[in-house]
Structures are given as C-alpha cells and as structure tokens.
Amino acid sequence: MKRLVVVSNRVADPGCSQAAGGLAVCILDALRKRGGVWFGWNGEIVPDDADIDVSRVKFDELTLATMPLTERDYRDYYLGFANAALWPVHHYRLDLARFTQEATDGYRRVNDRFAEKLAPMLKSNDLVWVHDYHFIPLGAALRERGVSNRIGFFLHIPFPPPDVLCAMPEHEWLMSALVEYDLVGFQTKTDQANFLRFMCDFMQGEMLTPDLVRVGGKTVTASVFPVGIDVDSFAAMAESPSAAKRIERLHRAGEPRINVIGVDRLDYTKGLPDRLRSFKRLLEIYPQNCKAVTLMQIAPPTREDVQAYADIRHELEALSGEINGQFGDFDWTPVRYLHRRVDRDTLAALYRGSQVGLVTPLRDGMNLVAKEYVVAQDAENPGVLVLSRFAGAAEELQEALIVNPYDADEVANAMQRAIVMPLAERRQRHAALLARVRKHDSFNWMDGYLRALSACRMPLAA
Ligand SMILES: O=P(O)(O)OC[C@H]1O[C@H](O[C@H]2O[C@H](CO)[C@@H](O)[C@H](O)[C@H]2O)[C@H](O)[C@@H](O)[C@@H]1O
Numbered sequence: 001m002k003r004l005v006v007v008s009n010r011v012a013d014p015g016c017s018q019a020a021g022g023l024a025v026c027i028l029d030a031l032r033k034r035g036g037v038w039f040g041w042n043g044e045i046v047p048d049d050a051d052i053d054v055s056r057v058k059f060d061e062l063t064l065a066t067m068p069l070t071e072r073d074y075r076d077y078y079l080g081f082a083n084a085a086l087w088p089v090h091h092y093r094l095d096l097a098r099f100t101q102e103a104t105d106g107y108r109r110v111n112d113r114f115a116e117k118l119a120p121m122l123k124s125n126d127l128v129w130v131h132d133y134h135f136i137p138l139g140a141a142l143r144e145r146g147v148s149n150r151i152g153f154f155l156h157i158p159f160p161p162p163d164v165l166c167a168m169p170e171h172e173w174l175m176s177a178l179v180e181y182d183l184v185g186f187q188t189k190t191d192q193a194n195f196l197r198f199m200c201d202f203m204q205g206e207m208l209t210p211d212l213v214r215v216g217g218k219t220v221t222a223s224v225f226p227v228g229i230d231v232d233s234f235a236a237m238a239e240s241p242s243a244a245k246r247i248e249r250l251h252r253a254g255e256p257r258i259n260v261i262g263v264d265r266l267d268y269t270k271g272l273p274d275r276l277r278s279f280k281r282l283l284e285i286y287p288q289n290c291k292a293v294t295l296m297q298i299a300p301p302t303r304e305d306v307q308a309y310a311d312i313r314h315e316l317e318a319l320s321g322e323i324n325g326q327f328g329d330f331d332w333t334p335v336r337y338l339h340r341r342v343d344r345d346t347l348a349a350l351y352r353g354s355q356v357g358l359v360t361p362l363r364d365g366m367n368l369v370a371k372e373y374v375v376a377q378d379a380e381n382p383g384v385l386v387l388s389r390f391a392g393a394a395e396e397l398q399e400a401l402i403v404n405p406y407d408a409d410e411v412a413n414a415m416q417r418a419i420v421m422p423l424a425e426r427r428q429r430h431a432a433l434l435a436r437v438r439k440h441d442s443f444n445w446m447d448g449y450l451r452a453l454s455a456c457r458m459p460l461a462a
C-alpha cells in the first residue's frame with residue numbers, strides 16, 4: 001500500500017477529543033485506521049520573525065507533521081483570504097466577502113511555504129491528498145517544485161455557481177490551479193456540476209467523459225465523495241453508560257420536556273438567527289409547546305477576528321434574549337444557548353436525549369452534525385432530523401424532514417410534525433437514514449477517494 005500524505009490547514013490531535021470542526025473529525029476518523037502522514041498548521045501563532053520549523057509526533061501508524069503560522073500569515077492567509085474572501089464566496093455570500101491585496105498575497109505566500117516544506121518530505125510513490133479551500137494552489141506550488149506524484153484535492157465546502165465565483169478577483173488564477181490536481185473531489189453533485197460548468201464555460205474545458213475534463217493541455221477528474229463519520233465508534237459513545245447518565249441529567253434538570261438540539265460553530269452560514277426565528281414561530285403557531293419544548297443551541301466561537309462572525313454573535317444573543325423574555329417563565333427557559341465548545345462524547349449523549357435534531361444551515365458543504373444526530377439515536381425510539389435542503393447532507397438524507405431554512409413557518413411546521421410524529425414513522429425514517437449514513441462513513445469516503453486517485457489517468461503530455 002502506498003504511503004498517504006494528507007495536507008489540511010486544521011489538524012486534529014488524536015491524543016484528545018478536541019477535533020475542531022467537521023474536516024478534522026472525518027480525516028482523523030479515517031486516517032487513524034489507515035495510517036500515514038498528516039501535514040498542516042499546529043494551531044499556534046508565532047511572531048513574524050520567528051523561525052518556522054516542522055515538528056513531528058507519532059501516534060501508532062499516524063505521523064502528525066505540523067508547523068505554526070506567523071501573526072501576519074494568520075491575519076492575511078487564514079482570516080483575510082481563506083475566511084473573509086473564499087469562505088463567503090463559496091457559501092454564496094458575496095455581500096460578506098472582503099478582498100484585499102495583502103490577503104491574496106498572504107494566501108500565496110503560505111501556500112508556497114507549505115509546498116516548500118512538504119516537497120522534500122515526499123517519497124516518489126506517496127499519494128498526496130490536499131484538503132479544502134485553504135490550499136487550492138498547493139498542488140500547483142508542489143508541481144513547480146518538481147513533484148510528479150499523484151496529487152488529489154478535496155473541497156469540503158460548496159462550489160458556487162460560476163457567476164458567483166467570477167466576482168472574486170483572481171478567480172482565474174485559483175481555478176487554473178485546480179487543474180494541476182489529478183482528482184478534484186466534491187461533497188455533492190451540485191458542487192461537481194458547478195465546477196465542471198466553470199471549467200467548460202469559462203476556461204474552454206472539454207468534457208472527455210462525464211467526470212473527466214480537459215483544460216488546456218491538462219486533464220482533471222472531478223467526482224463526488226460525500227464525507228461521513230466513524231459510525232460504530234460514535235454509536236458506542238451515544239450508547240455508553242456515561243451517556244445514559246448525561247441524558248438522565250438533561251431531563252432531570254427541572255425542565256423535563258421535549259428537547260430540540262442544534263450544534264454548530266457560530267458561523268453565519270449555519271442559519272442560527274433564522275433558526276431562532278423558526279423556533280419563535282413554533283411557539284406562536286403551536287402555543288401548546290410553551291413550557292413543553294426547549295431548544296438547546298450549542299454554538300462554539302469560531303473565527304472571531306472576522307467582523308461578520310462578531311456580528312452574528314450579537315444578533316443571536318439578542319434574539320435568544322428576546323425569545324426567553326417574551327415566552328419564558330419561572331420554571332421554563334425556551335432557548336438554552338451555550339457559546340462554548342462541547343466534547344463529542346457529551347454531544348453524542350445530548351443528541352440521543354433530544355427528540356428533534358435541528359440542522360438548518362443556509363449553505364453547508366456537508367454537515368456532519370446531521371449524520372451524528374442520526375447515529376446517536378435509539379433505534380427503538382428515535383428522534384427526528386429536520387434538515388436544510390441547502391446542507392450537502394440533504395442530497396443523501398432524504399428521509400429527514402427537508403426544509404427551506406429561510407422560511408420560518410415551514411421550519412416551525414416541520415418541527416411540530418417531528419414532535420408529534422408516530423413511533424412507526426420515526427423508526428422507518430431513522431432506519432433508512434442510518435443505512436445511508438453507514439453507506440458513506442468516513443472509511444468508505446477515504447477508500448473511495450483514494451481508489452479513484454490511484455486510478456486517475458496519468459497526465460496527458462502537453
Ligand atoms: O478550521 P476552522 O476554521 O476552525 O473551521 C472548521 C472547519 O469548518 C469547515 O468544515 C467543513 O467540512 C466538514 C467536513 O467535510 C463539512 O461537513 C462542513 O459542511 C464544512 O463546513 C471547513 O471546511 C474546514 O476546513 C474547517 O476546518
């Protein structure tokens with residue numbers, strides 16, 4: 001088996017359960033089993049004049065090779081370009097995108113530095129797998145340094161329609177960098193179709209097969225590989241005796257009732273204000289839910305130095321205060337909002353103890369929380385998933401109650417339907433959803449991708 005070298009901005013520490021965000025979760029789940037090298041940022045920020053070294057730590061078959069970012073890199077590459085330009089554009093939010101030359105330059109600089117450090121670490125038959133929007137030009141930067149290995153790229157976030165992408169300065173440069181990869185993977189068919197449309201309509205690409213496109217002298221395969229989780233280990237967390245104790249505590253906390261749960265980084269793409277407005281509509285349209293239903297929203301901080309993230313926090317806090325003020329009572333808090341990170345094993349218990357899983361992003365690459373909620377349920381008495389049509393997960397999880405997150409009444413009606421849904425229907429939907437989550441778990445995702453990467457045609461001569 002060839003050695004696998006994974007590159008991503010965020011790297012999880014296998015020694016603790018602090019995986020931050022879905023990318024780290026699904027890569028760690030899959031890499032733990034296969035082994036290999038995981039190269040990326042160590043999460044530290046050092047002064048601009050510090051020496052940057054790669055440090056290596058081994059966990060069984062997995063080696064973590066990580067390095068810090070300088071203050072300038074963190075500001076320009078991570079906050080400035082990746083999260084204030086690429087992230088909003090890819091989530092169809094041009095109104096929130098900010099473009100500056102410093103940020104673009106920082107993004108190039110960091111990609112070049114990562115390529116510079118990685119190239120000498122590679123062996124000739126390593127498979128190199130680059131992840132996400134932080135490193136779109138990394139493959140091209142490796143090629144410039146003479147790396148001729150198979151190099152694949154996987155985009156964890158949506159790929160927007162070409163007209164949206166074109167609003168970004170230097171989009172031609174970024175998109176031509178994608179052609180340097182042998183395989184570009186997407187979460188959904190919609191993302192794949194948008195990418196291929198861009199290649200054909202804006203870069204004179206020519207389709208050779210339904211997922212192979214020739215652009216200039218290069219060919220690139222573009223396919224769909226929906227990410228997943230390690231189903232058995234997550235189910236084990238949800239079924240553990242300590243989870244049972246947590247669930248008991250959740251319901252004993254003086255507020256018995258029906259629990260609706262939402263778990264999302266506090267990101268404007270997750271649709272949290274719209275979600276709270278939908279919950280308010282639930283209480284208005286179906287007042288029998290007052291004192292009977294609680295929304296627990298876990299929303300840990302993320303990317304707080306980007307203005308749009310600070311704004312969303314204020315909006316959410318104002319809204320939850322308003323709902324609690326208007327509807328709450330001495331013995332009932334309608335919205336329980338936690339602005340902090342919760343461990344995944346605690347989350348597993350909270351999902352299991354909640355009758356409704358509310359996953360309503362305005363746009364999301366996949367959304368692993370939706371899959372975790374399904375896996376954590378008791379198959380004999382499962383809860384119901386209410387899922388945004390704009391989450392990548394909706395392409396697979398059709399047996400959820402699929403909603404338009406912008407329509408507060410539609411989401412409120414779906415919540416009500418979930419609350420009163422008969423047991424037989426809940427079981428039927430849950431069984432179908434669980435089968436789908438199992439089919440696309442983290443191991444199948446990695447195996448499928450790597451098989452496709454190994455099978456890619458060798459590059460055509462220019
Ligand atoms: O690393 P951060 O800046 O703290 O952000 C966390 C991660 O957010 C994004 O996750 C995406 O990947 C998930 C797994 O494929 C997917 O389910 C989700 O829809 C995406 O939003 C981001 O893409 C990652 O790079 C970040 O690490």
Ligand SMILES: O=c1ccn([C@@H]2O[C@H](COP(=O)(O)OP(=O)(O)O)[C@@H](O)[C@H]2O)c(=O)[nH]1
Nearest residue numbers: 021022023025265300341342344367368369
């Ligand atoms: O307080 C929290 C909130 C989220 N997560 C985990 O972070 C991941 C979020 O992934 P998702 O794909 O839903 O969204 P992302 O944050 O990557 O956009 C899931 O595995 C969650 O269990 C966590 O461990 N603690």
